[in-house]
Amino acid sequence: MYKRVLLKLSGESLSGEGGKGFSEKTLTYLVNEVKKIHQLNIKLGIVVGAGNIFRGKELKDFRIQMADQLGMLGTVINSLYLKNVFESNGLKSIVVSPIVNLPSVMPLKYDFIEQCFEAGYIVLFGGGTSNPLFTTDTAAALRAIEMNADILIKATKVDGIYDKDPKLFEDAKKYDNITFEQAIKEQIKVMDTEAFSICKKNNLSILIINFFKEGNLLKAVEGENIGTKVNY
Numbered sequence: 001m002y003k004r005v006l007l008k009l010s011g012e013s014l015s016g017e018g019g020k021g022f023s024e025k026t027l028t029y030l031v032n033e034v035k036k037i038h039q040l041n042i043k044l045g046i047v048v049g050a051g052n053i054f055r056g057k058e059l060k061d062f063r064i065q066m067a068d069q070l071g072m073l074g075t076v077i078n079s080l081y082l083k084n085v086f087e088s089n090g091l092k093s094i095v096v097s098p099i100v101n102l103p104s105v106m107p108l109k110y111d112f113i114e115q116c117f118e119a120g121y122i123v124l125f126g127g128g129t130s131n132p133l134f135t136t137d138t139a140a141a142l143r144a145i146e147m148n149a150d151i152l153i154k155a156t157k158v159d160g161i162y163d164k165d166p167k168l169f170e171d172a173k174k175y176d177n178i179t180f181e182q183a184i185k186e187q188i189k190v191m192d193t194e195a196f197s198i199c200k201k202n203n204l205s206i207l208i209i210n211f212f213k214e215g216n217l218l219k220a221v222e223g224e225n226i227g228t229k230v231n232y
C-alpha cells in the first residue's frame with residue numbers, strides 16, 4: 001500500500017464529466033472515494049485542475065498569460081471549495097498556495113505541510129505551479145516530489161494510457177505499464193510531457209486511473225493492478 005500519495009484530480013471531478021461549475025452529485029461521489037483512502041491513514045496531497053471553471057487556452061480573446069492566471073486562480077477556488085466540502089464531511093483539510101494571500105489559504109512551507117500530514121490533514125495544493133504556460137499536471141508532479149510522495153495518481157476520465165486517444169478511437173489499445181521514455185516519445189496526451197519529465201528525473205512513478213469508476217482510488221492506493229503505471 002502506498003503511504004504518501006499525491007492525487008491529481010481534474011476540475012471535472014467537481015462538476016461531472018464535460019461540465020462546468022460544481023455538481024452536488026459528483027462532489028458526494030468524490031468525498032466518498034477520498035474517505036475510503038483517508039481512513040487508511042495515508043499522507044494525502046491533492047492538486048485539482050480548473051477545467052470546470054477556466055482552462056487558459058479556452059479563453060480565446062485573452063493574452064495567454066492573463067488567461068492562465070485566471071486558470072490558476074480557478075484552482076485556488078476549487079481547492080477552497082473542496083476544503084469546505086471535505087470539512088462538512090469530517091475530512092480535515094488545508095489549502096496551501098504560493099499565489100494568493102487569503103485568510104483561508106496558507107503559504108507553501110515544507111515543515112508546515114509535514115505537520116499537517118502528521119495531524120491527519122489532507123493538503124490541497126492550489127495555484128498550479130504559480131506560472132502561466134503550465135498546467136496542473138506539471139504542478140502535480142512538482143508537489144508530489146516536494147511532499148516526497150511514493151506515487152502520483154492521476155484520476156481522470158479514461159481507464160489509463162492507450163496507444164491512441166480512446167475517446168476518439170474505438171480500437172485504441174490500453175497499456176498496463178509504459179516507460180517514461182515511451183510516454184514522452186509517443187507524446188501521450190493524457191498527461192503533459194513536462195510532468196512525465198519531472199517524474200522521470202526524480203524517479204517517481206505515475207498511475208493513471210479512471211476517477212469515475214467507484215472504488216478505483218482505493219484499489220490504486222492499495223497497489224492493485226489497475227490503470228496504467230508509468231515508470232522506468
Ligand SMILES: Nc1ncnc2c1ncn2[C@@H]1O[C@H](COP(=O)(O)OP(=O)(O)OP(=O)(O)O)[C@@H](O)[C@H]1O
Nearest residue numbers: 010011049051156157160161162164165167189190
Ligand atoms: N493515448 C492516450 N491515452 C489515454 N488518454 C488519452 C490519450 N491521448 C489523449 N487522451 C485524452 O486525455 C484525456 C485526459 O487528459 P485531460 O488533460 O483532458 O484530463 P485531466 O487532466 O483529467 O483534465 P483537466 O485538464 O481538467 O485537469 C482523456 O480524456 C483522453 O481523451
Ligand SMILES: O=c1ccn([C@@H]2O[C@H](COP(=O)(O)O)[C@@H](O)[C@H]2O)c(=O)[nH]1
Nearest residue numbers: 049050055056068071072128129135136
Ligand atoms: O501551473 C499552472 C497550472 C494551471 N494553469 C492554468 O490553469 C488552468 C487550469 O489548469 P488545468 O490543468 O488545465 O485544469 C490551465 O489551463 C492554465 O490556464 C497555469 O497557467 N499554470
